[in-house]
Amino acid sequence: MAEKGFNPYAMAQAQFDRVAELLALDEGARELLRQPLREYHFSIPVRMDDGTVRVFRGFRCQHNDARGPSKGGIRFHPQETVDTVRALSMWMTWKCACVDIPLGGGKGGVICDPHNLSMKEQEQICRGYVRQLWKNVGPVNDVPAPDVMTSAQHMLWMLDEFEALGGGHYPGFITGKPVGMGGSLGRTEATGFGVVFTLREALKDLDVRPEDTTASLQGFGNVAQYAMRLYTQLGGAVIAVSTWDNKAQAARTFRKRDGISLDELLAITDRFGEVNVDKAADQGYEILDGDDWLVQDVDILLPAALENQITAENVKSISKRVNIVAEGANGPTTPEADKVLHERGVFVIPDFLANAGGVTCSYFEQVQSNMNYFWTRDEVLGKLDLKMTDAFIAVSELARKRKLFMRDAAYVIAINRVAQACKDRGWC
Ligand code: GLU
Numbered sequence: 001m002a003e004k005g006f007n008p009y010a011m012a013q014a015q016f017d018r019v020a021e022l023l024a025l026d027e028g029a030r031e032l033l034r035q036p037l038r039e040y041h042f043s044i045p046v047r048m049d050d051g052t053v054r055v056f057r058g059f060r061c062q063h064n065d066a067r068g069p070s071k072g073g074i075r076f077h078p079q080e081t082v083d084t085v086r087a088l089s090m091w092m093t094w095k096c097a098c099v100d101i102p103l104g105g106g107k108g109g110v111i112c113d114p115h116n117l118s119m120k121e122q123e124q125i126c127r128g129y130v131r132q133l134w135k136n137v138g139p140v141n142d143v144p145a146p147d148v149m150t151s152a153q154h155m156l157w158m159l160d161e162f163e164a165l166g167g168g169h170y171p172g173f174i175t176g177k178p179v180g181m182g183g184s185l186g187r188t189e190a191t192g193f194g195v196v197f198t199l200r201e202a203l204k205d206l207d208v209r210p211e212d213t214t215a216s217l218q219g220f221g222n223v224a225q226y227a228m229r230l231y232t233q234l235g236g237a238v239i240a241v242s243t244w245d246n247k248a249q250a251a252r253t254f255r256k257r258d259g260i261s262l263d264e265l266l267a268i269t270d271r272f273g274e275v276n277v278d279k280a281a282d283q284g285y286e287i288l289d290g291d292d293w294l295v296q297d298v299d300i301l302l303p304a305a306l307e308n309q310i311t312a313e314n315v316k317s318i319s320k321r322v323n324i325v326a327e328g329a330n331g332p333t334t335p336e337a338d339k340v341l342h343e344r345g346v347f348v349i350p351d352f353l354a355n356a357g358g359v360t361c362s363y364f365e366q367v368q369s370n371m372n373y374f375w376t377r378d379e380v381l382g383k384l385d386l387k388m389t390d391a392f393i394a395v396s397e398l399a400r401k402r403k404l405f406m407r408d409a410a411y412v413i414a415i416n417r418v419a420q421a422c423k424d425r426g427w428c
Contacts, residue, residue, distance in 0.1 A: 006308045008087035008331050015335065016090070019411040028428035029419045036061040036089055040136060041082065044110065044128035049118050058129050060108040062142050063089035066421035069140055070106030071096055071359055073147025073176075074129070074154075076122075078113040084307070085109045091330055092359065094414035095352035099391040101363040106142050114149050115246050115272065126157035134165050139172030139370075145362050146176035148221075148306070149272065152188075156181055171369035175362035184365035186380035187358075192226025192304075193381065194357015195328045197388040198349045199227075199300065200234060202324055205396055206347060208299070211235030216296040218242045219305030220265070221273035223328045223355065227302060228262050236300070241265065242293035243275050244305075251290025254280050297321050304328030312336035318346075327351035342405045350407040352414065353395055360387050 013034050020030045039061040046054050059082050062070040072092035085107045093105025110125055146155055155176045162173050171182035179185055203210055213236050217224050220243040228238050237259035245252050254275055268279040281287055297319045303309050306329055315337035326349045341348055361384055368374050399409035422428050
């Protein structure tokens, strides 16, 4: 979803180059790790409901699989670009390494807008995607998952197609499946809860009680909704939520200064996380500009929508009160904005640590699918909390010891692990 002038792949490479320099990585390792190992670009022809054929473009990038099969979601978005998918596949490699799960990094995307597609058309896209790719993905090669605008239903269609082509049952091919069809309890909550597990630990580091904090959220999809659930359970108050309004083709911020009730807001939200503006106005929300989530006078900002949201242009408008940015989205902060946050002493919980709960739970799902033995929700979320907390502590201890920004500390840990795996295999 690259906007003019913003290239997420260039951003991911710039972040990598900075840390490669810090680690004095040798040339071969740098070249290997600053681009995907493999990528696939293909067309997906679909017979639409009106009888015409439309051709959708699809991508899958496998950035690195030295530590295990490539792992990462498949996004459906009208502005998807191959560079975005490349960047996201790279961030998946660092994400899996940062939480120390035995998986590599991959990402996929299809240029399409599910808002304007029937379920039958979406099913055809899912099946067509797998038909193009099935020989190059699978439980031991590359394991997809849900992402922006894809759900458990999409994953099940993809699994069904893969199993039909492969002639067997391969539940480990894909994660984020529906519970009862090989999915894991807790997977839906995992990314949002994981963000809050790391946020809780960051608050401990700063000696602040969650109940003394307020937050502003960008996005109200799966990640933001579950992050809000756990954060408010810990006692925090969300006072603003920004969501996309497809009808107006613009974002809006919904504010209640005394705190928003999650269930009340969910009752007026559709399956894409879009809040009904008229109903919100009736229920007493202040309706502000989409970008206004960023300028709220709160302690915590939680971007949980898309990349490239906190930029050189808008970072200066962030309130002085903000002392934590917890990145639920992938790549929400540009390097220029990051520098400003660093200088201001804002505690940033970087994306590939903060939002690693999703893929960590995907790993648990694979383990359960492969054993055909399923855990309780409490077991899953308990293991998730342990994994996320351990990863957070390792990053924050390194940041303190080496006086590094949190993002750099997380990168040092992740890149070291991946570079070591490549070296041990004799790749570089
Ligand atoms: N799409 C999620 C992410 O960006 C989850 C990926 C997965 O479960 O493989 O981390």
